[in-house]
Amino acid sequence: MAPLEDELKAALRRSEPSPDFTERVLARVAAAPVRRAPRVSQMWVRWVAAMAATLLLAAGGLEYRHYQGERAKSQVLLAVRIAGSKLNKAQKKVQMMTHRSIS
Amino acid sequence: MPRRTPAPAAASGFDFASLVRQHQAMVFSIAWHLLRDRAVAEELAQDVFLSLHQHLGEMESPEHVLYWLRRVTSNRALDEARRRQRRPMVSLESAPEPVAVTPAGDPLLDTSLRKLVAALPEKARAIVVLRYQEDLDPAEIARVLGIPVGTVKSQLQRALALLREKLSRVAGQASGLSLGKE
Amino acid sequence: MKAAGLLTACLLLAGAAGAQQLKWNFDKLAARASDSVDVSLEGPLLRLGTSFLSDTDKDQAKIKKLVGGLKGIYVRTFEFKKPGEYSQADVESFRAPLHGPEWQRIVGVHSNEEGETVEVYIRSEAKGIGGLAIIATEPKQLTLVNIVGPIDLDSLSELGGQFGIPEVEVDKKK
Numbered sequence A: 001m002a003p004l005e006d007e008l009k010a011a012l013r014r015s016e017p018s019p020d021f022t023e024r025v026l027a028r029v030a031a032a033p034v035r036r037a038p039r040v041s042q043m044w045v046r047w048v049a050a051m052a053a054t055l056l057l058a059a060g061g062l063e064y065r066h067y068q069g070e071r072a073k074s075q076v077l078l079a080v081r082i083a084g085s086k087l088n089k090a091q092k093k094v095q096m097m098t099h100r101s102i103s
Numbered sequence B: 001m002p003r004r005t006p007a008p009a010a011a012s013g014f015d016f017a018s019l020v021r022q023h024q025a026m027v028f029s030i031a032w033h034l035l036r037d038r039a040v041a042e043e044l045a046q047d048v049f050l051s052l053h054q055h056l057g058e059m060e061s062p063e064h065v066l067y068w069l070r071r072v073t074s075n076r077a078l079d080e081a082r083r084r085q086r087r088p089m090v091s092l093e094s095a096p097e098p099v100a101v102t103p104a105g106d107p108l109l110d111t112s113l114r115k116l117v118a119a120l121p122e123k124a125r126a127i128v129v130l131r132y133q134e135d136l137d138p139a140e141i142a143r144v145l146g147i148p149v150g151t152v153k154s155q156l157q158r159a160l161a162l163l164r165e166k167l168s169r170v171a172g173q174a175s176g177l178s179l180g181k182e
Numbered sequence C: 001m002k003a004a005g006l007l008t009a010c011l012l013l014a015g016a017a018g019a020q021q022l023k024w025n026f027d028k029l030a031a032r033a034s035d036s037v038d039v040s041l042e043g044p045l046l047r048l049g050t051s052f053l054s055d056t057d058k059d060q061a062k063i064k065k066l067v068g069g070l071k072g073i074y075v076r077t078f079e080f081k082k083p084g085e086y087s088q089a090d091v092e093s094f095r096a097p098l099h100g101p102e103w104q105r106i107v108g109v110h111s112n113e114e115g116e117t118v119e120v121y122i123r124s125e126a127k128g129i130g131g132l133a134i135i136a137t138e139p140k141q142l143t144l145v146n147i148v149g150p151i152d153l154d155s156l157s158e159l160g161g162q163f164g165i166p167e168v169e170v171d172k173k174k
Helices: A004-011 A021-031 A039-102 B016-035 B038-058 B062-085 B109-118 B122-132 B138-145 B149-180 C002-011 C027-032 C043-051 C058-067 C088-099 C153-159
Strands: C035-042 C072-079 C103-111 C116-125 C128-138 C141-148
Touching (some): A004 B122, A004 B149, A021 B038, A039 B038, A039 B062, A039 B138, A039 C058, A039 C103, A039 C116, A039 C128, A039 C141, B016 B038, B016 B062, B016 B122, B062 B138, B109 B122, B122 B149, C035 C043, C043 C058, C043 C072, C088 C128, C088 C141
Antiparallel strands (some): C035 C072, C072 C141, C128 C141
């Protein structure tokens, strides 16, 4: 029996939604209502929304930056691990051959 | 104060329709594997893309879009799963087994496994789906779900052990059934 | 971490200004591989990843020092379902850019028993050694590493010979 993890990958592979999914999403986007604030407080609402958007954008951007950094760090470590293991293998072989030729 | 409203999708540089087509399978499948209800999963997937459209101006790169979609889909699907279940959290070990007994090694193994996964508690289910559907490592899963990486690793280990045990029980019952027929 | 120790030696061999990423074409292999690892780090992303390495973890701090001056790290590993999915011609296509006068092979080991080969190349430039390439083949796996970046010759001379790399004689002025 194949290892469970291979079976899970097979069982949980992605599948497509219904064929008209994209069209339905685009239709909903086109139909999404535009909300307008009451005229009297429109400027205030815009200013608050702008502040909130700025803060959210900054927070989201910082969070994504951290995610990017951690991901890049993982890749550095992975690359070093792979390259190091190959060089280690070469080193061991050379050492083995050196010992054999001496003896 | 300069005007700063969420940038419209058209100004973001992303082709929204292409993004939908590119990622619809991923978004739908995460929702479906977590909810096991195709219609609800499609509805949720549409909502996620609607939200993406509203936040498209904040996306910094295709990778950001991917991360955002996985995060929002997983968290919304988990919220929906909890709402639909309306039951107290059960421990991993007491997760119910599927009603239908499907022998292991049968072409229906995929279905059995999906049902077993669907029977896991929500968080464990999400971790398994992100690991095996999306091929994310524990650190990435932790970031998507906003939980510690240690929790991801321990939950994943326990979920696999439980799935192995339940799967072998299912296979054992199936063998017992076929023997009993003679 | 022994691998990190050996890598220390070889990364110190890596690159002067002007060294560039090897133009390897992975399309054919990628189409045949059952699984692959792809790391391509350069510029801002490499600097970002390096900055996230810990200063307090011994191994990470060593690696941080090593990769700190590098321009690019490129690693591709391809795994195949069965032996014979890639040919010697495929491997030769990766050796081809390393035939130029600026590259020299410093290590080449082969194991008949395991069917494994590891080749290590360094790139020489006016200012010194400017790049590193590794081609490692196994029956069901092929790994290609290319590192581009600056070199520290004094450190290299201290490590010479310890890791199977031929000693590099450096005149030390006292």
